[in-house]
Structures are given as C-alpha cells and as structure tokens.
Amino acid sequence: MPTTLFKFSLTTMFLIFSTLAHSALIHDYQLNNTLADALGGPSLIPITDAASTNGTIGPTGFTFNQNSGLQLSNGLSNNANYSIQLGFSFSDVNGYRRIIDFKDRASDNGLYDLDGQINFFPFTTGTGIFSPGTSVDIVISRDSVTNDFNVYAAGINILTFNDIASDAVFSATNNVINFFRDDLAFANEASAGFVDFIRIYDTPLTATQVSCLQTQSPLACGVQDPGPNGIPEPGTLALLSLASLGFAAFGRRRKPGK
Numbered sequence: 001m002p003t004t005l006f007k008f009s010l011t012t013m014f015l016i017f018s019t020l021a022h023s024a025l026i027h028d029y030q031l032n033n034t035l036a037d038a039l040g041g042p043s044l045i046p047i048t049d050a051a052s053t054n055g056t057i058g059p060t061g062f063t064f065n066q067n068s069g070l071q072l073s074n075g076l077s078n079n080a081n082y083s084i085q086l087g088f089s090f091s092d093v094n095g096y097r098r099i100i101d102f103k104d105r106a107s108d109n110g111l112y113d114l115d116g117q118i119n120f121f122p123f124t125t126g127t128g129i130f131s132p133g134t135s136v137d138i139v140i141s142r143d144s145v146t147n148d149f150n151v152y153a154a155g156i157n158i159l160t161f162n163d164i165a166s167d168a169v170f171s172a173t174n175n176v177i178n179f180f181r182d183d184l185a186f187a188n189e190a191s192a193g194f195v196d197f198i199r200i201y202d203t204p205l206t207a208t209q210v211s212c213l214q215t216q217s218p219l220a221c222g223v224q225d226p227g228p229n230g231i232p233e234p235g236t237l238a239l240l241s242l243a244s245l246g247f248a249a250f251g252r253r254r255k256p257g258k
Contacts, residue, residue, distance in 0.1 A: 024083075024201040024202060024203045024218070024223040024224065025039070025199060025200075025201050025218045025223055025224040025225070026039065026041065026075075026077065026200055026201060026202045027039060027041045027042075027072075027075055027199065027200040028197075028199050028218075029044055029197060029198040029199070030197055031057065031060075031061045031062050031195060031196060031197055031198070032059055032061075033058065033059050034057065035057055035062070035070070041075065042072065042073060042074055042075055044070045044071065044072055044198070045070065045071045045072070045073075046062075046064075046068065046069075046070060046071075047068060047069060047070065047071045047181055048065065048067065048068030048181070051067075052066060052067055052068045053068065054068060055068050055069065055070075060196065061194055061197070062195050063193075064180055064192060064194070064195070065192050066092075066188075066190050066192045067182055067187075067188060067190040068180070068181060069178060069179045069180030069181040069190075070178075070179045070180065070195070070198070071176060071177065071178050071179070071181075072176070072179075073174040073175070073176050073177075074174050074175060076170060076175045076177075076200070076202070077202050078144060078202065079169055079170040079171060079175045080142060080170075081142065081143065081144035081145075081202070081203065081204060082141065082200065082201060082203070082204070083139055083141040083200070083201040083205040084100070084139070084140050084141075084177075084199070084200050084201070085137070085138070085139045085198070085199040085200075085201070085213065086137070086139075086140075086179070086195065086197075086198055087135060087136070087137045087196035087197045087198075088135065088180075088193055088194060088195040088196065089132075089134055089135040089136065089193050089194050090130060090132065090133075090191040090192070091132055091133060091191055091192040091193055092192070093113050093115065093116045093130040093132055094115060095114070095115065095189065096112045096113070096114055096119070096121065096189035097112055097113040097114075097130075097190060097191040098111070098112055098180060098181065098182040098183070098189055098190050099111045099112060099138075100140065100177065100179060101177075101178035101179075101181060101182070101183055102167065102168055102169065102170050102171070103171060103172055103183070104172030104173070104178065105182070105183040105185075106172065106183065106184070106185065107167070107185055108122075108183055108185040108186040109121055109122060109167045110167070111140065111151070112189065113130045113191070115128075116128045116129070116130045116131060117129070117130070118138070118151050118153070118158050118159045119159075120149065120151075120159060120167070120168070123161050124159060124160075124161045125159075126151060126158040126159030126160075127153070127156075127158035127159070129153045129154075129158060135194075135196065136153055136154075137154065138151060138152060138153045139151070139152040139205060139210045139213070140152075140168075141201075141204040141205050141210075142163060142168050142169070142204060143204040146162075147162050147163045147166075148160065148161075148162055148163070148204070149161055149163040149168045150204075152207070152210045154214060155207075155210055155211035155213075155214040179195070179198070180193060180195070199218065201223060203223075205223065209221055209222070209223055
C-alpha cells in the first residue's frame with residue numbers, strides 16, 4: 001500500500017509540474033489602444049526610419065507606414081526556440097516586403113512576402129497567401145533541437161526548411177525582434193500595413209496546436225497557463241495540495257512502529 005501511494009503521488013506531481021512548466025504563451029500583444037503585453041511582459045516599441053513617421057495604435061490594431069513597424073527587446077527566453085503568431089496585412093505585396101528581421105537589421109536574410117508568396121530569403125519560397133489589404137494569420141516556429149523552421153497560414157504549413165545556419169535565430173543584443181521594418185544591408189524592402197495582434201510562445205508549436213489556434217484561444221488549445229500571468233487556478237493548486245498530502249501520508253506510513 002505505501003509503495004502504491006508513493007507511486008501515485010510521484011506520478012501526479014510529475015504530471016502537474018510538467019504541465020505548469022510548459023507555459024508556451026509568454027507575450028500577448030492584443031494591440032487594442034495599447035502596445036503593452038497583456039501578460040505583463042515588455043511592451044512593443046514603434047520604430048521607423050528618419051524618412052518616415054511612427055505608426056499609430058488604434059482600438060483594433062497598429063497601422064504602420066512603409067519601413068516603420070514594431071520592435072521588441074528581451075522578449076525571448078530562448079532566442080532559437082520559439083513560435084510567433086501574427087495577424088496583419090500589407091498595402092503592397094509586389095517584390096520583397098519584410099515581415100520579420102532576425103539580426104537587428106544587420107542581414108538581408110529573413111522572412112518576407114515575395115510577390116504574394118511567403119519567402120525566407122535566400123533559401124526558399126512557399127505558398128502564395130498575400131494580397132493588398134487582406135489580413136493573414138501566420139505562425140512561424142523554430143526548433144532549437146532540430147533547427148527546423150516552419151511557417152503556417154490558416155493552420156497549414158506553407159514553408160519549411162532546416163535553419164542549420166541559424167538565420168532565424170534572434171542573435172542581436174537583447175534578442176531584438178523587428179516587425180515590418182527592413183534591414184540596412186539592402187534597405188527599403190518593406191510595405192505599409194496593419195497588424196491586429198502579435199503572440200509569442202517559448203516553444204515551437206505543433207501543427208495540431210497551430211490548427212487549433214485558428215478557431216480557439218491559446219488557453220483552449222493548451223498553449224497558455226491556466227491562470228492570469230501563469231498563476232495556477234484554484235483547481236490546479238488543489239491538485240498540488242492533494243499530491244503533497246499523498247507524499248505526507250507515505251512519509252507517515254514509513255515511520256517505524258506505525
């Protein structure tokens with residue numbers, strides 16, 4: 001009996017702590033009149049070149065000019081292992097139009113729209129998903145173990161390659177992420193547009209999770225902690241207490257003469 005109880009308690013604790021440790025959604029930028037993170041992390045910052053002006057935050061999202069956009073610093077726990085979900089549209093989809101810059105503008109390599117198709121320059125071009133003024137919902141992910149880089153749109157994988165050269169690793173100081181603003185190596189490949197939301201996860205999401213996010217919330221899809229700011233809800237705390245009691249009971253049963 002004691003051994004059985006111990007195994008039950010140990011298994012319960014392992015499952016609970018495994019669940020709590022997998023807190024995939026780490027930043028939620030809803031962009032409803034604010035650039036703040038709904039989960040309490042660092043805020044996004046509007047950025048632009050001298051020839052342009054900063055974008056404008058409104059009640060439903062952020063409107064940006066050509067070669068302006070948003071920047072995030074210190075937003076990743078692992079700069080090579082992540083997923084980013086974006087809902088946005090471009091005014092112009094002809095030629096190269098930068099979506100995400102990974103090297104704080106020091107490299108021309110990165111994620112673009114290319115004549116309406118998703119493209120990671122200079123390696124591969126995927127499916128056509130862009131048209132002027134039409135919103136798309138994409139998820140990009142990188143796995144630090146396999147180096148696999150994937151892009152999904154409407155829950156479907158539209159681009160994949162093995163990033164052995166780490167071009168999709170945010171390697172600049174403070175892990176800077178630039179959205180919609182082009183690099184300085186070959187500048188001005190950018191478009192004006194509108195972004196509805198940005199979510200950042202600390203794991204490479206699976207195809208099943210990405211598909212779920214097209215119709216349900218991160219919480220419903222199992223990629224968000226069950227409580228606000230990652231604090232377990234009362235039910236989870238109750239389970240932790242139950243498992244702890246199991247350990248205590250096992251300890252009492254092990255005492256000599258009991």
